[in-house]
Amino acid sequence: METTLTDPYLPKLATCVFSDDEESAISAALATVKPWDWKPGGTQEVALVAAKVKIRDLHKVRQGDRCCYCRFPLHGGGHFIVDPEHVLPKSLDAYRPLAFSVWNLGIACKRCNMQYKRAKIDFVIDKDDAAQFQISANYRLIHPNFDLYKDHISITLQMNDDTTLIKYTKLPGSEKGPYTYDYFNLREREVGTFDAAQGLEVPADLEDGALEAQALARQFDQ
Numbered sequence: 001m002e003t004t005l006t007d008p009y010l011p012k013l014a015t016c017v018f019s020d021d022e023e024s025a026i027s028a029a030l031a032t033v034k035p036w037d038w039k040p041g042g043t044q045e046v047a048l049v050a051a052k053v054k055i056r057d058l059h060k061v062r063q064g065d066r067c068c069y070c071r072f073p074l075h076g077g078g079h080f081i082v083d084p085e086h087v088l089p090k091s092l093d094a095y096r097p098l099a100f101s102v103w104n105l106g107i108a109c110k111r112c113n114m115q116y117k118r119a120k121i122d123f124v125i126d127k128d129d130a131a132q133f134q135i136s137a138n139y140r141l142i143h144p145n146f147d148l149y150k151d152h153i154s155i156t157l158q159m160n161d162d163t164t165l166i167k168y169t170k171l172p173g174s175e176k177g178p179y180t181y182d183y184f185n186l187r188e189r190e191v192g193t194f195d196a197a198q199g200l201e202v203p204a205d206l207e208d209g210a211l212e213a214q215a216l217a218r219q220f221d222q
C-alpha cells in the first residue's frame with residue numbers, strides 16, 4: 001500500500017492556512033455535535049464562515065470549479081448548487097473531527113453528493129485506522145485530493161447544434177476509474193442530461209431523483 005502523502009493538485013492543500021481566530025472557532029466547533037453546521041453567532045461565527053469560504057475557494061481552484069466526482073461544471077452556482085463535500089462523512093461520529101480538515105473536503109454537485117454519496121463509507125478500505133485516511137490507496141473511488149482525476153477517467157465533450165454529449169473514458173489499468181463511474185452512475189450523465197436539457201425525450205426509466213438531478217444540471221449550464 002502506498003505510504004506517502006500525495007497532493008497532485010494546485011494550489012497545494014498546505015496553502016490553506018487559518019487565522020488564529022479561525023483556528024479557535026474551528027476548535028470550538030469540533031467540540032459540538034455538528035461542527036460544520038454550528039452557528040454560535042458573533043465573531044466566532046464570522047470566523048467559522050471565513051474558514052469555510054477559505055476551504056471552498058481553495059477547492060474551487062483545485063478542481064477547476066467542477067464537481068469532484070462527475071466533473072460537471074459548477075460555475076455560476078452559488079451556495080445552493082455547490083455542496084461542500086466531506087469525503088469521510090461529517091455526520092458519522094468517527095469522522096466528525098475531520099469536518100474542517102481540508103484534505104477531507106472538496107466541492108461536489110448536489111446530484112453526486114445527495115443522490116449517490118450521502119453518508120456512505122463503502123468506498124473506504126480501512127475505515128478505522130486514521131493513519132490510512134490521507135492515503136490514496138485507502139479509497140476505492142477517485143479521491144478529490146489524493147488522486148488526479150484524469151489519471152483514471154478521461155472526459156470528452158461533443159457538441160453540435162442540438163445536443164451536447166459528455167463521454168467518460170475509463171483509463172486502462174485504473175481500478176478507481178470504473179469504480180467511480182459505477183458509484184456515481186456516470187453513465188446517466190452520458191445518456192440523459194443534455195438531451196433533456198434540449199427538450200428531447202427523457203428516457204422513461206429515469207427515476208424522480210434523476211429528473212431532479214437533471215433539473216439541477218440544467219441550472220449549472222445557465
Ligand SMILES: [Zn+2]
Pocket residue numbers: 067068069070071072108109110111112113
Ligand atoms: Zn457531480
